[in-house]
Amino acid sequence: MGMPASDRLGIDLHLADQELLAAKRVAVEPAGLTVPQYAALFVLAENAGISGAALARACQVTPQAMAVLLRHLTDRGLVERAPHRWHRNILETRLTDRGRAALELADDRASAVEQALHAEFTSAERDHLRQLLARATSALRRAAHALD
Amino acid sequence: MGMPASDRLGIDLHLADQELLAAKRVAVEPAGLTVPQYAALFVLAENAGISGAALARACQVTPQAMAVLLRHLTDRGLVERAPHRWHRNILETRLTDRGRAALELADDRASAVEQALHAEFTSAERDHLRQLLARATSALRRAAHALD
DNA sequence: CGATCATCATCAATGCATTGATGACTGTCA
DNA sequence: TGACAGTCATCAATGCATTGATGATGATCG
Numbered sequence: 001m002g003m004p005a006s007d008r009l010g011i012d013l014h015l016a017d018q019e020l021l022a023a024k025r026v027a028v029e030p031a032g033l034t035v036p037q038y039a040a041l042f043v044l045a046e047n048a049g050i051s052g053a054a055l056a057r058a059c060q061v062t063p064q065a066m067a068v069l070l071r072h073l074t075d076r077g078l079v080e081r082a083p084h085r086w087h088r089n090i091l092e093t094r095l096t097d098r099g100r101a102a103l104e105l106a107d108d109r110a111s112a113v114e115q116a117l118h119a120e121f122t123s124a125e126r127d128h129l130r131q132l133l134a135r136a137t138s139a140l141r142r143a144a145h146a147l148d
Numbered sequence: 149m150g151m152p153a154s155d156r157l158g159i160d161l162h163l164a165d166q167e168l169l170a171a172k173r174v175a176v177e178p179a180g181l182t183v184p185q186y187a188a189l190f191v192l193a194e195n196a197g198i199s200g201a202a203l204a205r206a207c208q209v210t211p212q213a214m215a216v217l218l219r220h221l222t223d224r225g226l227v228e229r230a231p232h233r234w235h236r237n238i239l240e241t242r243l244t245d246r247g248r249a250a251l252e253l254a255d256d257r258a259s260a261v262e263q264a265l266h267a268e269f270t271s272a273e274r275d276h277l278r279q280l281l282a283r284a285t286s287a288l289r290r291a292a293h294a295l296d
Numbered sequence: 297c298g299a300t301c302a303t304c305a306t307c308a309a310t311g312c313a314t315t316g317a318t319g320a321c322t323g324t325c326a
Numbered sequence: 327t328g329a330c331a332g333t334c335a336t337c338a339a340t341g342c343a344t345t346g347a348t349g350a351t352g353a354t355c356g
Contacts, residue, residue: 005190007266010265012277013164016288023291025314042153052304064343086352087304090351091305107149109295140265144171146260173344182311184311184312211335235322239334239335
């Protein structure tokens, strides 16, 4: 094979993200939410009336994926959607009170996860990690573009 | 909300992993594989005759998820499964020639992605990044355990 | 005014992941 | 020998993600 698994930096990156996802799942589950649902509600909380497509972009998923997710949330009464006054084509999406309550419960625990991550590092280490991750991100973007 | 989004280190981590996943998708797609399928074949290449459950553990997914994935791969003739000689209960899984060919094609391109990631950093930076990621991983594991 | 383009929503097919439950088999220990 | 624990496979329900295709709407430019 092209490269020994132990040399693949991507594996370490992925393991860390897997662990993050698992921790967030544990955090958010008592609120009756999944991680993507939590992410959507989080964005929604500060962007009332956003369109489904814009919400999808903010959450880095396709509009189709977001549509399914929003359907579940509307069915459960956590968000509500209504046609825009002028642009009748777009559905404005808003948190309901129940949605806001679920989000707050979830965010308390999800914040604890982020706090733990924060507390693991010194300020300098955090800056360095962010910088390294940013460089990895753009290197990967370039690599994908080159292969494409 | 508990913590401003800009302070959440987890977001940067997740963005980097998303980019990695996207790049790998581009890499393995011409081989007719998805990223999880590529991962399974990769492990399978060096562990002929492994059980489905063990393969699932190696790939960090549930046995159920792996079972579905293996079904697709066997249907397409990339792997073959046969009952173990003694432990009739377990299905030994092996690459077929077609599976090996698909894996090689995919791994050439996937390796290029890992090479690009490798090339972005100096040796010292790579070590540091790995160390930071390892610390993040264990901090997250502890956080999840504390919440649970 | 009318063609074009961008944005939005939605249908369909496919694949990956989870939890939970069930049944079959092996090996061990009392 | 017979109960028990561990491992394995598999069924079912639910949710998230992709690509691809379709159609509706509003804005822009010739």
